[in-house]
Amino acid sequence: MIDPFVDVVPSFFATLNQGPLTLTLFLHTIIVLPMFWIYKAEKKRLEEES
């Protein structure tokens, strides 16, 4: 899945960018995952308040 690095100047994003989707999927994943935590924390807070 992860191919050897072929770009000119090494970079973290170039390593992630293995194809048109990999960087997009990675960024969306790390943006969305903490939102589950925000949702759960908020739910807990609302339940405790009510």
Next chain:
Amino acid sequence: MSRKVVSVWTSIPFWRKSAAWVTGFAAILLIWLTFDSMSQISMGTDTDLRNGITKRVPAPTVINYKITYEMDIKRGHEVPKIGEKEKFFGRDDWSEEEASSLLRLGKLASQAKNCMNCHTLLGNGAYYAPDLTKAWLDPAWENYILMTDSKTKEEAMSKFLQNPSMYPSHERMMPNLGITQKEAMGLVAFLKHMSSIDTNGFPRNFGRMSLDGKTGAIHGK
């Protein structure tokens, strides 16, 4: 004790926190990407060239070397390859200062004559006239060596630039812009350096448009 049913989706603090997280993360990501791009586009040095270290944007002294355009199977497009020493206007020992000032003159001339009004340079400009990003590598210049009675490609390009309307080029003929000999030399150096920049295969299919390696890759004839 049973918990009351609550609605997180209608909670304003939830949306506020989510928006803060997404905006904050995007801001940090953009700052990181800016610095990442800066390392990608920073110009190499003459020492890099002599030691065969590849940079996306090589040093100005790349004009002392032969540049070819070769297919890279792994990357799926052509990449510029810097080869052996090659004479540029009779010299292959242009110093870093000389090469830089020549490129600077060429860049300023390209701006003063508004090349981008018709041509495209590194993605900026118009498509009325051929894309100049890889113009130095265009095999069509071979014909201009004969046409302009020159010995080298750079001489032919320089003569063409000084008097474009004298040489039939394109259906949309380039007008005479009053380019001087010195400016033409700078412009040719500017184009040679530009062709050595790794542009991830931009413009697309430039190398494949010339099937016989003789007719133009830009003109696609």
